[in-house]
Amino acid sequence: MLKANLEKVLNRIRTVADNCGRKPGSVRLVTVTKTVPVEKIIGAIEAGADMFGENYVQEAREKIMDLSAYPVSWHFIGHLQRNKAKYAVDLFDLIHSVDSIKLAREIDKQAGKLGKVQEILIQVNVSEEIQKSGVEPEKTPDMIKVVAGFENVLLRGLMTMPPFFNDPEKVRPFFRKLRNLRDQIQKDLLVQKGTEHLQLSELSMGMTGDFEAAIEEGATLVRIGTAIFGERS
Ligand SMILES: *Cc1c(COP(=O)(O)O)cnc(C)c1O
Numbered sequence: 316m317l318k319a320n321l322e323k324v325l326n327r328i329r330t331v332a333d334n335c336g337r338k339p340g341s342v343r344l345v346t347v348t349k350t351v352p353v354e355k356i357i358g359a360i361e362a363g364a365d366m367f368g369e370n371y372v373q374e375a376r377e378k379i380m381d382l383s384a385y386p387v388s389w390h391f392i393g394h395l396q397r398n399k400a401k402y403a404v405d406l407f408d409l410i411h412s413v414d415s416i417k418l419a420r421e422i423d424k425q426a427g428k429l430g431k432v433q434e435i436l437i438q439v440n441v442s443e444e445i446q447k448s449g450v451e452p453e454k455t456p457d458m459i460k461v462v463a464g465f466e467n468v469l470l471r472g473l474m475t476m477p478p479f480f481n482d483p484e485k486v487r488p489f490f491r492k493l494r495n496l497r498d499q500i501q502k503d504l505l506v507q508k509g510t511e512h513l514q515l516s517e518l519s520m521g522m523t524g525d526f527e528a529a530i531e532e533g534a535t536l537v538r539i540g541t542a543i544f545g546e547r548s
Contacts, residue, residue, distance in 0.1 A: 316353065318362040320543045321346075325363070328537065331530045342530050345390050345519070347540030349374065350547045353381045359543065360385050366394040367536050372399045372406070379406050391475075392519075392538055394448060401425040404433050411474040411519050411536075414449050416439045419462045426467035433467060436474040436519055441492045449475065452496050459500060463510045472535070473497050473519030483525035490520050490532035496532075 325344060332342045337543025346364040348356050349371065356367065356378065363387070369375035370393030379389055388408040395403055395412055400421040403410055408490060413419050413435045426433040437458060440449030450458055455473070460469050473496065477489035497515050504510040521537040542546065 317358045317543065320545075321359060321362045321364060324539055324542050327527065328530065331527045335531050337530070342534060345392070345536050345538045346543055347506055347522075347538050348378070348544075349393070349540065351540070353378055354370050354411070355544060356382060357385075364543075366390065368393075368411070368540075369407075372402045376402065376406060390536075392408065397421045401428075404429060404431060407433075409434045409436065409471065411538075412438045412448075413462075414440075416458055416461050419458070419465065419468060422495045423465035423468045427509075431467065434469045434471050435462075436472050436517060437462070437470065438474045438476065439493060439496065441475050441489045441496070442478050452492070455496060455498050456503065459504070459513070459515075460507075460510060463513055464505075470513060470515065472515045472519065473483050474519035474536075477520075477525075483528040486525045487528045487532060490525075490529045490534065493520055494518060494533040537539060 328342050328344060329339055345368040346359055347368040349369055366388050366514050368390045386464045389406060391403050391407040391410045392412055395418060397418055404422055404425040422433050438449040439451060439452055439455055462468060473493055475493045477486050480486050497518060504513050510545050518533050519536040521534045523539050523541040526539060528539040
């Protein structure tokens with residue numbers, strides 16, 4: 316069941332990427348394991364998943380410890396409180412949900428202590444008035460300029476969590492907005508001193524209900540839980 320679900324999702328990712336002329340491997344699956352027990356995660360690893368997304372530091376810590384023998388990577392995708400940043404830096408390969416300069420600064424400080432360069436994405440609130448988590452699009456370029464100066468943080472791209480709609484076509488404009496924002500910022504960065512080295516190559520967007528539209532709009536990381544493990548209890 317799990318294996319068949321995972322294969323179906325990977326096939327859909329490959330097919331959509333192929334249909335819009337994108338290279339295989341340019342879209343990667345982050346298997347979302349919040350509330351999913353360790354035994355099922357092992358099942359997913361055995362079926363070929365190698366990148367996992369967790370929302371809560373405490374829950375993730377136990378799983379990551381239990382699964383430390385497996386060569387998989389762990390991504391933090393939930394809301395991160397500043398007082399949990401040190402644990403997140405210790406545990407995760409990529410933090411998708413950095414939504415303020417203060418949080419980025421704390422991550423930089425904690426990464427420095429651990430002798431680590433922490434890869435991050437900036438979470439952007441592309442729907443503005445509709446929901447609240449993430450940086451406003453207009454404030455994103457300024458935040459990037461500040462983050463570019465942090466020595467222990469490497470900015471890899473942008474993430475978004477659009478409002479929920481049953482119809483993926485209603486979500487598509489938000490995906491497009493994130494991609495356009497990234498393209499514009501990337502162009503501007505190239506001509507500015509101190510930011511010309513930044514590569515905002517990752518776009519983390521798309522979940523079970525809408526990942527195909529997200530891929531068509533340029534997603535490089537899709538975060539999928541329900542289509543693989545079933546409804547969360
Ligand atoms: C839970 C969650 C997902 C996965 O959602 P599904 O609809 O189960 O695929 C993706 N991203 C974030 C930030 C989440 O919290």
